Amino acid sequence: MTHVAHVPAANPLVVEHRLDALGWGLFFVWVGVALMAKFGWGLGLLGVGVITLVGQVARKHFGLAVERFWIVVGVFLVLGGVWDVVGLQFSLVPVILIAAGMTVLFSAARRGTA
Numbered sequence: 541m542t543h544v545a546h547v548p549a550a551n552p553l554v555v556e557h558r559l560d561a562l563g564w565g566l567f568f569v570w571v572g573v574a575l576m577a578k579f580g581w582g583l584g585l586l587g588v589g590v591i592t593l594v595g596q597v598a599r600k601h602f603g604l605a606v607e608r609f610w611i612v613v614g615v616f617l618v619l620g621g622v623w624d625v626v627g628l629q630f631s632l633v634p635v636i637l638i639a640a641g642m643t644v645l646f647s648a649a650r651r652g653t654a
Contacts, residue, residue: 555602563595586621589614
């Protein structure tokens with residue numbers, strides 16, 4: 541397995557703009573394909589979550605700041621997709637709401653002590 545070090549961007553604003561455009565383009569293509577193929581919510585959410593997380597990996601690779609918000613969103617989308625594909629009967633919504641609330645509380649508490 542080869543190791544690829546992160547590549548610093550020559551012009552970070554241009555790279556950031558292109559990554560954002562690629563991410564949104566992939567998002568719309570995926571949603572269109574998922575709707576046309578009638579993949580269902582599970583695979584649709586899974587695909588959007590993967591696109592979101594890969595976007596953050598690309599940001600890190602090019603030496604840009606990783607956006608924690610989009611990592612959390614991507615993880616929740618992937619979890620929701622897997623949850624639906626596997627067919628678990630327990631509702632994921634309360635789990636997501638509790639996790640989101642705890643994240644906001646911990647974030648606010650941490651900012652208050654800094």
